[in-house]
Amino acid sequence: MxxxxxxxxxxxxxxxxxxxxxxxxxxxxxxxxxxxxxxxxxxxxxxxxxxxxxxxxxxxxxxxxxxxxxxxxxxxxxxxxxxxxxxxxxxxxxxxxxxxxxxxxxxxxxxxxxxxxxxxxxxxxxxxxxxxxxxxxxxxxxxxxxxxxxxxxxxxxxxxxxxxxxxxxxxxxxxxxxxxxxxTGSGRLMPEVRALGNTQVLLGLLAAVFGFAGVFAVYSYIAPMMTELAGMTGGGVTVVLALFGIGMTLGSLVVGPLADRALRPTIYVALGALAVVLALFTLTVHNPWTAMASVVVLGAVGFGVTTPLQLLVMNKAGAAPTLASAANHSAFNLANAGGAWLGGLGISAGLGLSSPAAIGAVLAVAGLGIAVTAGFLDRGAQAGPAAPAAGSADASARESSRVS
Known part of the structure; x- marks a missing residue:
């Protein structure tokens, strides 16, 4: 393997x-x-x-x-x-x-x-x-x-x-x-489409859009932030981009085992940490050293959102996860575009170059709210009398074991 x-x-x-x-x-x-x-x-x-x-x-x-x-x-x-x-x-x-x-x-x-x-x-x-x-x-x-x-x-x-x-x-x-x-699954299109309409799948995709948009609200404007606010040179920006990648790598190494042990709590912690880091970034970006350290952490917690949300969508799609798994990446790219657009609106409105970080923090909080809401709804559904949908029992059982 x-x-x-x-x-x-x-x-x-x-x-x-x-x-x-x-x-x-x-x-x-x-x-x-x-x-x-x-x-x-x-x-x-x-x-x-x-x-x-x-x-x-x-x-x-x-x-x-x-x-x-x-x-x-x-x-x-x-x-x-x-x-x-x-x-x-x-x-x-x-x-x-x-x-x-x-x-x-x-x-x-x-x-x-x-x-x-x-x-x-x-x-x-x-x-x-x-x-x-x-x-x-x-x-x-x-x-x-x-x-x-x-x-x-x-x-x-x-x-x-x-x-x-x-x-x-x-x-x-x-x-x-x-x-x-x-x-895995029926190999037919309609079950895949129906799985995509599952409430938990849709909420997972929506959490990905809002949560990851917070990352790209900042990353899209990282170069002018570093040069004009942190006082770095153009060569320093290249180092910052590499540091972001290092943070992403560290996040991917840590989040995998955590997601296997407790999936939803990992999502909550990652989105909550992302909101905190983005809020603090409005302050730390004004010093080159604290800015670089923040970029590493931003990469780690930002990428810490992706793997658990990917697993959640796959599991909640039950016996037809293929289309939902792929749609999750459409959600992340919508987050890329939306985060860049909203961050740009803050700059255009005269709120300053640090405003995308504040906007990103709000987006991350929104993503966290959606994820928590989905968790409450899921617990309510599992506690109710209704049996799981056909073909999804195994996936639901695995998910429940990780959430608890």
Missing amino acids: PLALLALAVGAFAIGTTEFVIMGLLPEVAAGLGVSISHAGYLISAYALGVVVGAPLLTAMATRLPRKAVLILFMGLFAVGNLATVLAPTYETVFASRVVAGLPHGAFFGAGALAAAQMAGPARQGRAVARMFLGLTVANIIGVPVGTLLGQEMGWRAAFLVVTAIAVVAMVGIAVFVPRLER
Whole structure:
């Protein structure tokens, strides 16, 4: 299993690199395509659009396929999208290629999380999913800084060519090391759609949108915050981005075992800690040392939200978790876009560069409120006379054991 999880983590590393490396290469991309910085920034939105649309769409189309084949197929489409970015001659074709590259993002993570949990068994699901997501966190430590440097030295397309090669390596690793997995669930679309409408699944997705939006309200504006409020140089910002990735990695290592032992309490603590860290960030950002320390903690508690919410959605979807698992990544990308937008509103309203942190704290509190409400509703439903829905008893039992 370690090599199988490593193959999934390599795929996650490629996805994390391509999603964030373009942020460090916007000047080079704009100059190379002959467009403004703002127009180059729309390429980030193009990728996010692909993620939001592709996660449910591709998952629905692949409901009857074996999970291993699905993982190879999604990573292959990701490789094609990045290769198209390398070869695209115009801004319009690069835009289209970024949408294509984003399409399998959420679907791959959704299927990969289910595969990791299935290989690990009920008692170690959190650890397995967290290890897969390590690829995403390491991408922020190594992939994004190295990709940015490579793109600056050899042209921005070189970064995406390397991502394409890593995606191919991930495909080979999945083909060789991931075992043939029996599909959990019916393999039909309608049960997946009905599971997506489950109240607990919807509340889990909503908690992800609000809670993780708090992270990106700050992360989207971390560069001007560090230079103008903390007094750091441009080179210092690169260090801060790496520190955020280190925090994410630490968070992923800690949260997996905690989620296996007590799922809902882990969610509550992570969201509560996130709100506190964001509130304090409005003060600590004015000193370079306290700002850097806060960024590490922000990365840790922010990523501490993702794995337990992923597990919650998967478990509450019962016998049809595939679409819900993928939709969770659409929720996180909506959080990315929404957090950046709301943080920008605070700056535009003249509230200052530290205002996104205060806005993020409010969003995290809202996410915590939704998560706590979902927990109360779930306890009430379990205490009631109604029996669990057919096919979901095992998942509900596992969830109850972790919550108690």
